[in-house]
Amino acid sequence: MRRFAARPRVTVLACEVCGRLPHPGRTRLTLAKLAAVFPVELALHALVVHLHPPYLLTVALLTVTTTILVIWVVEPSAMRMLGGWLHSPELRHRDRIDAAPALWRIRVRLADRPGALETLAKHLAHRDANILTVHVHQLEDAVLDELVVAAPAEVTPHAITAAAEHAGGSGVRVWPATVLSLIDGQTKALAIAARIVGDPDELPLAVAELLGARYLAPGTPAVTESGDGTLLELDRDDRRWGFVRPDEPFTPAEIARAHRLADLAALIARRQ
CATH class of the missing domain: 3.30.70.260 (ACT domain)
Structure with a gap:
């Protein structure tokens, strides 16, 4: 039976669209390239010194051999072998996300x-x-x-x-x-109450923010049944607002907070 080689762990960082890995940090990339290129350069220079070829042949040999080996063989292999170390900061960050x-x-x-x-x-x-x-x-x-x-x-x-x-x-x-x-609900309610004191006309948007609901502008049909607790209506003077939160009924405390905010807005409006 044919056995498939395990995929390197670093592949989890690859882009889902292009398949490329993120660019590693400059310091790690520099050290990895030095570690890959230095032994090859040292071996080639030692060979040239030992053989003593003509000067032009030495230059051509070092240039061509180094370029081919480094670009096509050594550097790609080193990048694969040292991939885990090159991308270790990103891998640690991914581990923290997965473990959260x-x-x-x-x-x-x-x-x-x-x-x-x-x-x-x-x-x-x-x-x-x-x-x-x-x-x-x-x-x-x-x-x-x-x-x-x-x-x-x-x-x-x-x-x-x-x-x-x-x-x-x-x-x-x-x-x-x-x-x-x-976030503490009482603290959030106080912050929104201060916002309404500054501008009572902010009431609909403020209540929607407090409850995490969608504000229904006048004339907008509700998309839910009022009997399931996901539709809340507020009245102030001759105006009415609706708020809907599908699949998440409003609690008695949330309804009470919304009505108290409406009372606060009405009080501020009368004093202006």
């Missing part, structure tokens, strides 16, 4: 009793998921917990959902998250 945990945003409904969140944390820990932030929204007969967790790249959303359900959670929703999800 994925961030997930979880929304789960739990029973309003002591130990429910602890049980959820234990089941997530079994998947090596580390809880970074927790926000608890009080409902009538339960609590709605919203978490941001960091998990290894191999942990799938299905595994996270299963862990939450095994912990007694219901209505589990999991979305990919970014580091922006780690």
Whole structure:
């Protein structure tokens, strides 16, 4: 059976379009070329000194031989052999990216009793998921917990959902998250409130930014059903704005913040 040679690890850095590797650093490239060329130059000069050919023949021999060997044989071979060392900074950076945990945003409904969140944390820990932030929204007969967790790249959303359900959670929703999800919600709300104080007409865009939703301009038809919690409407005086966030219902706390911002904008507008 024919065995295929393993591909060099450095090939992971190749461009997907042209297949070329990134240009290595100048210092490493210079050292690699010196390491490849110096032994060849030394051997050729030693041979010339030993044979003592005529001067013109010596010049021609060194020029042609060095050019052919260095450009076509030595340098390409050295670049392949030393590829891992030449591109080691890029490879280390790629390793850090590959090893970085994925961030997930979880929304789960739990029973309003002591130990429910602890049980959820234990089941997530079994998947090596580390809880970074927790926000608890009080409902009538339960609590709605919203978490941001960091998990290894191999942990799938299905595994996270299963862990939450095994912990007694219901209505589990999991979305990919970014580091922006780690920003404190109260701090962000205060910053946006200051923006509205400066200009009450910024209310629609400010609320959309706060909720991570899409602003529906007046007359724009909603693309979702209002009954699934993904459509929020705000009224101020005789004006109405709509906000939609598909597949991610607004929490009671988010709805309350949006209405308080609308009240703030109305108060500032009356004082102007």
